[in-house]
Amino acid sequence: MSRPRFGLQARFVLASGAALLVVLLIVSFMLVRQAAAQREALRNSGEVLSQVFDQSVRERGTALANALADTLVNPLYYSDLSAIGTLVRNTARQKSVSYVLVHDPEGRLVHDGSFDVAGYGQPMHDPLAAAAVAAVGPQVQESPGILEVDMPLSIGEQRLGGLRVGMNLAPVRAQESASMAALEQRMQQAQRRELGWAIGLMLLLVAFACVMAFYVQYTLVRPIRWLGAAARRIERGDYLIEAQSTQRGDEVGELLRTFDRMSHSIARHDRDVRQMAYTDALTGLTNRLAFREALDHRLLGAHAAGRGLALLFIDIDEFKRVNDTLGHEAGDDALLQFAQHIAAAVEEIGGDDALLARFGGDEFVILIGQGARSAAEIAKQLADRLVIDLAKPLQVQQREIFLGSSIGITLFPEDAADATALLKNGDIAMYQAKLAGKNCFRYYSRAMDHAVERRLHLEQELRGAWERNELRLVYQPIFRTRDRMLCGAEVLLRWDHPVLGAIPPSLFIDVAEQSGLIQVLGPKVLRAACEQAKRWPRNAIGEELFISVNVSPKQLRNGNLLQEVESSLLGSGLAASRLHLELTETAVIGDEMLAVSLLEKLHRAGVRVWLDDFGTGFSGLSHLRQVPVDGVKIDRSFVADMERDADDLALTTAIIAMAHALGITVVAEGVEQEAQFELLSQRGCDLVQGYWLARPLDAPGLVSLLEQGSMAALR
Known part of the structure; x- marks a missing residue:
C-alpha cells in the first residue's frame, strides 16, 4: 500500500491557506480592535453627553433657584403667602421643573405652589429634606430622576428659611438616549462598510491563490511528479x-x-556500486552488511520450511602480533591467505548454499544450510578441516608464521531464533574456544552465557581484592648457572578468594588486562615487591638479590611507568640496580618508538629491563639493537622441547649466542628437569628458573632458601 502523498501542490495550497488564515486573523483582529475602539468611543461619548446634559440641567436649576430666591426674600419676611404662591407657581410651570418648595428655618413647609398648601407647617420627610434644611449656602443634590437645587433664604444675618427647586431628569435622559442611539447607528454603519471591504479583500486573495495553484500545478507539480515517478523506478x-x-x-x-x-x-x-557495497575490498568476500541481510533472509526461509542452520564464527589467533611486528601490509597478506584457505574448505565441504563473509578485522563467519546432511554435521566437519588448515604455516614477507584460529559454532533454531542472538552466541562460543587454548572450536551452550556472567563477576570481585588482602605476592627464585647461586626472584601475583578459592593467574590476569584493572594493580605490585626486596638479606657470597617485576603492555602505553618506578624506588629505598622490569616482546615491538624512549629513561635511572617470552613473536635480533634491553627470557615452550626437538635446541643455542654477542643477559624459564639445566648451562645461559630448581615461595620461604646458600645445597 502506497504512503499517503503530501505533494508540492498540496503544500502550496496548505501554505496559501495558512497565508489566507493569517490575513483573516489579522483582518479579524483589526475589525475586533476597531469594534472595541468604537465601543470605547461610544462609551466615552455617552459619558461626555451625560456630563453635558447634567451640567445643563444643573446650571438651569441653579439659575432658576437664584432668581426665585431673590424675589422670595421680602414675601417670606412678611409672610405673604399669596405672593409666595404666585412666585412659586410661575417657576413650577417651567417644563423641566418638577417641584418648588419653600420652607422655614426648622424645615416646615411654607409653600409648595398649590392653592391649598395641604402640608403647610408640616416637617418635610423626603430623602433630600434633611440636607436641604441644613444647607448654609447654595447646594445641589441628586436622587433618581431628580436634580435638586437648595438655596437658603435670609435677610442680613437672619435666616428666613430655604428654597428647594427640583429639576426633572427624565426629559434630559430621554434626549441623551436619543443622541446616543443616533451616534451608535452611525458607528454601526461605518463598521459594516469596513467589514464589506475586508470580505472583498479576502475573496480577492482566495481567487489569487486559486490562480497560483493552477499555475504551480502546470509549471512545477507535473514535472516534479514525473521526476518522482522516475526516481521510484530507479529505486526499484x-x-x-x-x-x-x-x-x-x-x-x-x-x-x-x-x-x-x-x-x-x-x-x-x-553494477560497480553493488559490487563495492556488498563485497569486502581486501578479500573479495561478502562483507558484514551483505551477510547480515542474507542471514535475515535465510532465517525467515529456514523458519518457514522448518530447516536448521549453522553459523561458524572464526577469529584468527594472535593476529594483532602480525600487524604490530611486521606491519599492516603483512597483516593484509595474512588475512588474504586465511580467506583463501577458508574459502577452499567451504567450497569443498559447505555445499552450494554455504555463505562465507569477512565480518570485520580478523573475523570471518560462515552460514551453513541444511541439505542432504544436517547443518550441524556439516558445521562440525568444516570446523575440523579449518582447525587443521588454518594452523598450517603462512609465508608472509619471506617469513613463516604460525597463527591458528578459534571457531565458535551455534545452531538455529536450537540456540537462537534471530540473527542478533545467533551472531552473539557464535561470538561467545568463539571466545570460549580462545579460553580453551585457541586453535580449536567450541559449540555454543547455555552454560557459556553463565561463563560470561562469571567472568563479569570475577572482574567485580577483583576490583577490591587488593584492599581485602585477598591478593598476595610469591617469588620465583632465579639462579645463576655459573655458580648455581640464588641471585634474584621474579615476583608473581596470587589470588585466594574466600569463596571461589585459589583462582589461576592465567584467568584473573587476563581479566585484569581486558578490564584495565592491571593499570591499578601493577603499580601496587611494583611498590610491594620493592619494599619486600629491600628487606631481603644478602646471599651466601654477599650479593644483594634483584627483584624482577612483570609490566603489562597497558602500563607501558599509559605513559606513567617511569613515574611509578621512581615512586616505588624512592618509597622503598631499594637501589635501582636491584629492580628488573619484564616486558613482553610483542609489547615492546608493538610501539617501538615509545619503548625506546621509555627504556632509555629507565636505563639512565639504573633500572634494568628484560624482554619476556622471547622467541614467541615475529621479531628478530635486529630489533634488539634498536630497543635497549639488558636481558631476554627464553620462552618455556622452547626449553620444554629442547631434549626432543632439535629445532628448539638449535634456536635456543642461537638466541644465547647472538644475545651474548650484543652484551645481553639470557634467562631461561620453565626448567623442569636436570637435563634441561645441563643443556642450558653448557650453552652459556646466564640465569635459569623453574620448578626443578624451586617453586614460587612466599617471602619467609625465600629468606629460608637464601640461608641454604646455593642450588647445590638443594640437591
Missing part, C-alpha cells in the same frame, strides 16, 4: 527511464534533461 532498479521531451528553457526544463542523463549514468555505474 529500473534505470531505463523514458526521456521527458520539453522545450522549456527555465531551470525545471534543465532539471528534466539533467535527470534523464543522470538515470543513464546510474545505470552504467549500478
Whole structure:
C-alpha cells in the first residue's frame, strides 16, 4: 500500500491557506480592535453627553433657584403667602421643573405652589429634606430622576428659611438616549462598510491563490511528479527511464534533461556500486552488511520450511602480533591467505548454499544450510578441516608464521531464533574456544552465557581484592648457572578468594588486562615487591638479590611507568640496580618508538629491563639493537622441547649466542628437569628458573632458601 502523498501542490495550497488564515486573523483582529475602539468611543461619548446634559440641567436649576430666591426674600419676611404662591407657581410651570418648595428655618413647609398648601407647617420627610434644611449656602443634590437645587433664604444675618427647586431628569435622559442611539447607528454603519471591504479583500486573495495553484500545478507539480515517478523506478532498479521531451528553457526544463542523463549514468555505474557495497575490498568476500541481510533472509526461509542452520564464527589467533611486528601490509597478506584457505574448505565441504563473509578485522563467519546432511554435521566437519588448515604455516614477507584460529559454532533454531542472538552466541562460543587454548572450536551452550556472567563477576570481585588482602605476592627464585647461586626472584601475583578459592593467574590476569584493572594493580605490585626486596638479606657470597617485576603492555602505553618506578624506588629505598622490569616482546615491538624512549629513561635511572617470552613473536635480533634491553627470557615452550626437538635446541643455542654477542643477559624459564639445566648451562645461559630448581615461595620461604646458600645445597 502506497504512503499517503503530501505533494508540492498540496503544500502550496496548505501554505496559501495558512497565508489566507493569517490575513483573516489579522483582518479579524483589526475589525475586533476597531469594534472595541468604537465601543470605547461610544462609551466615552455617552459619558461626555451625560456630563453635558447634567451640567445643563444643573446650571438651569441653579439659575432658576437664584432668581426665585431673590424675589422670595421680602414675601417670606412678611409672610405673604399669596405672593409666595404666585412666585412659586410661575417657576413650577417651567417644563423641566418638577417641584418648588419653600420652607422655614426648622424645615416646615411654607409653600409648595398649590392653592391649598395641604402640608403647610408640616416637617418635610423626603430623602433630600434633611440636607436641604441644613444647607448654609447654595447646594445641589441628586436622587433618581431628580436634580435638586437648595438655596437658603435670609435677610442680613437672619435666616428666613430655604428654597428647594427640583429639576426633572427624565426629559434630559430621554434626549441623551436619543443622541446616543443616533451616534451608535452611525458607528454601526461605518463598521459594516469596513467589514464589506475586508470580505472583498479576502475573496480577492482566495481567487489569487486559486490562480497560483493552477499555475504551480502546470509549471512545477507535473514535472516534479514525473521526476518522482522516475526516481521510484530507479529505486526499484529500473534505470531505463523514458526521456521527458520539453522545450522549456527555465531551470525545471534543465532539471528534466539533467535527470534523464543522470538515470543513464546510474545505470552504467549500478553494477560497480553493488559490487563495492556488498563485497569486502581486501578479500573479495561478502562483507558484514551483505551477510547480515542474507542471514535475515535465510532465517525467515529456514523458519518457514522448518530447516536448521549453522553459523561458524572464526577469529584468527594472535593476529594483532602480525600487524604490530611486521606491519599492516603483512597483516593484509595474512588475512588474504586465511580467506583463501577458508574459502577452499567451504567450497569443498559447505555445499552450494554455504555463505562465507569477512565480518570485520580478523573475523570471518560462515552460514551453513541444511541439505542432504544436517547443518550441524556439516558445521562440525568444516570446523575440523579449518582447525587443521588454518594452523598450517603462512609465508608472509619471506617469513613463516604460525597463527591458528578459534571457531565458535551455534545452531538455529536450537540456540537462537534471530540473527542478533545467533551472531552473539557464535561470538561467545568463539571466545570460549580462545579460553580453551585457541586453535580449536567450541559449540555454543547455555552454560557459556553463565561463563560470561562469571567472568563479569570475577572482574567485580577483583576490583577490591587488593584492599581485602585477598591478593598476595610469591617469588620465583632465579639462579645463576655459573655458580648455581640464588641471585634474584621474579615476583608473581596470587589470588585466594574466600569463596571461589585459589583462582589461576592465567584467568584473573587476563581479566585484569581486558578490564584495565592491571593499570591499578601493577603499580601496587611494583611498590610491594620493592619494599619486600629491600628487606631481603644478602646471599651466601654477599650479593644483594634483584627483584624482577612483570609490566603489562597497558602500563607501558599509559605513559606513567617511569613515574611509578621512581615512586616505588624512592618509597622503598631499594637501589635501582636491584629492580628488573619484564616486558613482553610483542609489547615492546608493538610501539617501538615509545619503548625506546621509555627504556632509555629507565636505563639512565639504573633500572634494568628484560624482554619476556622471547622467541614467541615475529621479531628478530635486529630489533634488539634498536630497543635497549639488558636481558631476554627464553620462552618455556622452547626449553620444554629442547631434549626432543632439535629445532628448539638449535634456536635456543642461537638466541644465547647472538644475545651474548650484543652484551645481553639470557634467562631461561620453565626448567623442569636436570637435563634441561645441563643443556642450558653448557650453552652459556646466564640465569635459569623453574620448578626443578624451586617453586614460587612466599617471602619467609625465600629468606629460608637464601640461608641454604646455593642450588647445590638443594640437591
